[in-house]
Amino acid sequence: MSHPCLSCGACCATYRVGFHWSEAAPELGGQVPAELTETLDAHRLVMRGTWAAAPRCIALDAEIGVRARCSIHPQRPSVCREVPASLEDGTGPRSGQCDRARLRHGFPVLTEADWQDYLRAQTDMAVPNGVAIASVPPAADDRPPGMAGTAPHA
Numbered sequence: 438m439s440h441p442c443l444s445c446g447a448c449c450a451t452y453r454v455g456f457h458w459s460e461a462a463p464e465l466g467g468q469v470p471a472e473l474t475e476t477l478d479a480h481r482l483v484m485r486g487t488w489a490a491a492p493r494c495i496a497l498d499a500e501i502g503v504r505a506r507c508s509i510h511p512q513r514p515s516v517c518r519e520v521p522a523s524l525e526d527g528t529g530p531r532s533g534q535c536d537r538a539r540l541r542h543g544f545p546v547l548t549e550a551d552w553q554d555y556l557r558a559q560t561d562m563a564v565p566n567g568v569a570i571a572s573v574p575p576a577a578d579d580r581p582p583g584m585a586g587t588a589p590h591a
């Protein structure tokens with residue numbers, strides 16, 4: 438089983454993703470592609486598509502609930518990095534934003550069993566010399582679509 442976010446994407450199609458304009462200002466170190474944003478107010482931008490009655494981030498490459506990836510993962514806004522999936526790696530706290538997004542799209546909230554399946558699949562991976570490599574969970578920046586992960590929100 439892959440990381441649960443890779444077959445979800447619900448949070449990127451639920452919340453308004455707002456953040457300070459400087460995150461899209463290269464001269465200040467910002468990395469979010471400015472062309473994928475729009476102005477929310479004097480201080481904030483939003484990811485295009487998320488300031489809508491039926492939000493869906495323009496950077497989301499997904500069939501919600503089947504496959505999902507953030508097309509700007511290394512450059513995603515800070516808010517997208519700050520919300521973990523519920524019970525991340527089986528030991529984290531519940532995430533209200535993750536749970537609400539999944540329920541809104543008709544999916545059950547993540548359970549410990551979801552993470553056990555994922556971690557077991559990681560452990561079963563092996564390198565050619567037979568040494569298991571996946572007792573080590575992926576680094577946060579390897580996780581999809583955006584949360585500490587994906588989830589976004591201002």
Ligand code: SF4
Pocket residue numbers: 441442443445446447448449520521522523534535536538539547581582584587588
């Ligand atoms: S954080 Fe939760 S809602 Fe967002 S993609 Fe992952 S599992 Fe889905």
Ligand code: SF4
Pocket residue numbers: 448449454484494495496497498506507508509510513514517582583584587588589
């Ligand atoms: S992680 Fe953020 S930028 Fe990437 S698709 Fe989701 S809401 Fe959009």
